[in-house]
Amino acid sequence: MTLFNFTIEGNLTGEPKLTVLQSGIPVCRFTLVRNPRRRNAEGKWEDGDGLFLNLTAWRGLAERAAELRKGDTVVVGLRDDFHVETYNGRAYLHATVDTLAVSLRFNPATSRRTPRAEAAAAHTVQTPDGEVFAASSSGEAWASTDLEVVS
Structure with a gap:
């Protein structure tokens, strides 16, 4: 039994890209950013450094993830296969999505x-x-x- 749990909320930075492998398996790739905000000593909000995640969803989850749009706030649960790479001085976490849900924190959503x-x-x-x-x-x-x- 795996006791790993990594869940994060963030916004899609672009449109998800759905492709189908030669084997017929759908794959969706998208990037998520988590922008932390904190109050400074003067009580004003400050944006922290964003955490960028390059995510991959497979099969049915990939097809549903492809319906999301740039700017959507989502909650993702990740598998324990992640790794970090650095591009242009910014770190990106690469991971496989295990669960995916639209966040209701800022916007309403409906189930189909x-x-x-x-x-x-x-x-x-x-x-x-x-x-x-x-x-x-x-x-x-x-x-x-x-x-x-x-x-």
């Missing part, structure tokens, strides 16, 4: 998840005489189909 009842209704089969059958006997919309098509 399909409710189970709608998903279940979408997974039905109708016979030529009009009879309707559920595509899964388990009642779960994501379960594999239990029906076999016979020609």
